[in-house]
Amino acid sequence: MEVVYSRETFPLAWKKSIFLAGPTPQKAEVKSWRSEALRILKTFGYDGVVFVPEDRGGGIYENFNYREQVEWEHKALNAADCILFWVPRNLEMLPGFTTNVEFGLYVHLGKSVLGYPPEAEKIKYLDLVAEKNDIPILHTLQETIEKCLDLLNPGAMRVGGERDVPLRIWRTGTFQLWYRAQKRVGNRIDGAVLKWIHRVGKNREHIFSFAMHLNIHIASENRNKTNEILISRPDIATVILYTRALDILQSRVILVREFRTPASTPDCYIWELPGGSPAKPNSDPYSVAAEEVYEETGFKCEPKRFQAHGARQLAGTFTAHKAHLFSVELTEKEMQWFISQRGVVHGADLDNPTGERTYIEVKTVKEILSERLLDWSNIGKILSVLTEKGDE
Numbered sequence: 001m002e003v004v005y006s007r008e009t010f011p012l013a014w015k016k017s018i019f020l021a022g023p024t025p026q027k028a029e030v031k032s033w034r035s036e037a038l039r040i041l042k043t044f045g046y047d048g049v050v051f052v053p054e055d056r057g058g059g060i061y062e063n064f065n066y067r068e069q070v071e072w073e074h075k076a077l078n079a080a081d082c083i084l085f086w087v088p089r090n091l092e093m094l095p096g097f098t099t100n101v102e103f104g105l106y107v108h109l110g111k112s113v114l115g116y117p118p119e120a121e122k123i124k125y126l127d128l129v130a131e132k133n134d135i136p137i138l139h140t141l142q143e144t145i146e147k148c149l150d151l152l153n154p155g156a157m158r159v160g161g162e163r164d165v166p167l168r169i170w171r172t173g174t175f176q177l178w179y180r181a182q183k184r185v186g187n188r189i190d191g192a193v194l195k196w197i198h199r200v201g202k203n204r205e206h207i208f209s210f211a212m213h214l215n216i217h218i219a220s221e222n223r224n225k226t227n228e229i230l231i232s233r234p235d236i237a238t239v240i241l242y243t244r245a246l247d248i249l250q251s252r253v254i255l256v257r258e259f260r261t262p263a264s265t266p267d268c269y270i271w272e273l274p275g276g277s278p279a280k281p282n283s284d285p286y287s288v289a290a291e292e293v294y295e296e297t298g299f300k301c302e303p304k305r306f307q308a309h310g311a312r313q314l315a316g317t318f319t320a321h322k323a324h325l326f327s328v329e330l331t332e333k334e335m336q337w338f339i340s341q342r343g344v345v346h347g348a349d350l351d352n353p354t355g356e357r358t359y360i361e362v363k364t365v366k367e368i369l370s371e372r373l374l375d376w377s378n379i380g381k382i383l384s385v386l387t388e389k390g391d392e
Contacts (some may be wrong), residue, residue, distance in 0.1 A: 001046050003038060005056040007064075007072045010079065014163060015155030016048035018148055019080035021103070022087050023096035024054060030093045032058065033086060033141065040145050048155060051076040077106060078193055081155075081167035082148040086141055087116040089123055100126065107133050110197050110207070111166050113151070115144025134204040161190035161215060169194060172207055173282060174232045178320045186219030195229065209233035232320040235311065237289040238275030240327040240385045241299070243335045248386050249366035254330075254338050255374070256296045256346075256358040271361065271373040273381060275323070285311075285324040295348040296358040298341065301328055309385060314377045323377075327385045338362055 002011055018041075020034050034052050041050060053073050055064075077083060083106055089096050103126055106112055114130040115138040116123050130137050138144040156170050169175050182188070193213040200208045215226045241254035253273075260270040276292040286303040294300055309325040330338070341360045349355035365382065368374055374382075 001038075001042055001048065001050060003050045003052055004076070005052050006054055006069060008056070010076075010163070011049055013157060013159040014049045015157050016152040016167060017051065017079060017081045017163070018046075018048065018152070019051040019076050019083045020053070021077070021083050021085045022099050023089060023094035024098075025094065027093070033088055037084070037086065037141060037145060040142050044145070044149060046149065048081075048152065051080060073102075077102065079164050081111060082151055083112045084144060084148045085112055085114045085126075086144055087114070087120055087123060087126065089116065089120040091121050103129070107135060108196065109166070109194055110135075110199055110204070111151075111168060113138070113144055113148045115139065115141060115147075134199070161188065161192060164192035165189065165212070166194055168207060169197075169210055169212065172210075172232075174234055174321060175210075177235075178230065178232060182216070188217045188219075189214060190217050190224060191215035191226075230320060231318060234277040235285075235322045235324060236275050236277045236314075237285045237292060237324045237326065238273045238381060239289050239293050239306065240273055240325070240382055241293070241297075241330055241338070242327065242382075242386070243330050243332065244386065249364065249369075251365050251386055252335060252362055253365065253368065253382055254297065255361040255363055255368075257361050258296075258347075258356065258358045265373050267373070269373075272375075272378050274358075286326070289324070289326045295356070296346055297338070297360055298344070298346050299334070299338070309381075323381070325381055325384070335362070 002014070004010060020037055022033065025032050032054060034054060035058070038050065038052070053069075053076070083102075085099065085103055087096055087099055088094055103112070103114070107129055110133070112130075113136045114126060116126075118139055127137060129135075136147045138147055152167060156167060158165060158170065162170075165175070179189070192215065195211040195213055197210045198208050200206050210232060212230045214228065214230050215224055216228075217224050243252045245251045255271050256274050257269045257271050259268070263270045265271065274293045274296045275289070276296070278288045286306055286308075289306055290301055290303045305328050306326040307328070309327060311322040311324045313320070313322050338360055339362055342362070343359065346358045346360070347356035350357070363371070365386065368379065368382065
């Protein structure tokens with residue numbers, strides 16, 4: 001275990017890190033709770049970094065630069081894989097007003113644990129905010145530490161600016177796919193600030209998407225770029241279901257129409273190819289494609305019928321995720337079935353008032369190009385399939 005105290009230099013690398021957030025004694029006679037926290041961490045054999053926002057050796061010091069202290073704390077809070085909030089609030093001895101602000105600043109990033117003893121004063125608001133954000137709540141210091149360790153194990157080694165990438169983000173397949181591509185060409189992360197995450201699941205335990213402000217060193221240009229945000233989510237599988245005509249413009253394509261909030265089309269619906277992302281990480285794209293077609297159209301199709309056309313980014317200047325493209329050439333009988341389904345509501349969770357609602361639409365390529373309902377990425381997929389053979 002490596003303990004880093006206020007305004008001390010950070011280690012160059014670590015597998016896991018914890019910030020001990022909570023009230024700091026303002027009087028020499030008040031004992032800090034952090035010494036007990038360090039003892040418990042040592043007992044558990046913790047092998048990571050601990051950020052302690054107090055001076056090494058303890059004591060209350062009057063002569064220090066307040067702005068320097070705050071900047072150090074913000075840097076450590078950003079870098080920490082788990083922010084352990086222990087709030088033994090006592091308005092006379094440990095008021096913890098700054099702790100309230102820190103909790104509000106970082107609770108939405110999903111890397112905090114909140115603990116407080118039953119006798120803590122004025123804690124109801126923090127408790128409610130933690131509950132609304134699915135942050136674990138414990139009532140002894142040891143239990144709070146144990147929960148934090150559960151979230152961190154087994155850890156992952158990160159060096160230099162990689163340390164600023166929280167462990168929960170680092171572990172995601174979407175981040176690793178993006179970063180492997182960067183490292184292949186010699187690029188590196190020199191700094192990062194997580195801006196937001198979107199979590200899903202029963203207790204929002206899975207990170208679906210995130211946005212991170214990065215400082216990236218570009219090896220081929222020998223410079224750093226610091227003015228962009230990495231937005232990422234799981235890759236998707238999309239499927240072109242079609243019947244081919246001699247005149248490509250008369251080829252018919254199955255589309256799904258669904259209301260999505262960002263839509264700015266003439267009818268404020270998103271028109272696209274059937275597809276979506278997997279419910280479980282590391283799912284086979286072929287299976288995902290078959291499942292999405294069934295969910296969004298009601299059409300069952302064996303994965304062996306799917307022709308693969310590779311994977312590409314959809315909007316490379318905005319998000320890092322890719323689409324795995326597949327196609328199935330339909331029989332005329334199957335096409336007529338799709339036509340019969342116009343107006344029928346489909347979707348994965350029809351019982352959910354805010355869930356998916358999709359409608360089948362059949363359009364010729366000529367109609368697709370003239371009506372301006374599909375975005376450029378969907379048009380590109382369609383033309384790619386209809387003008388050349390896909391790769392197995």
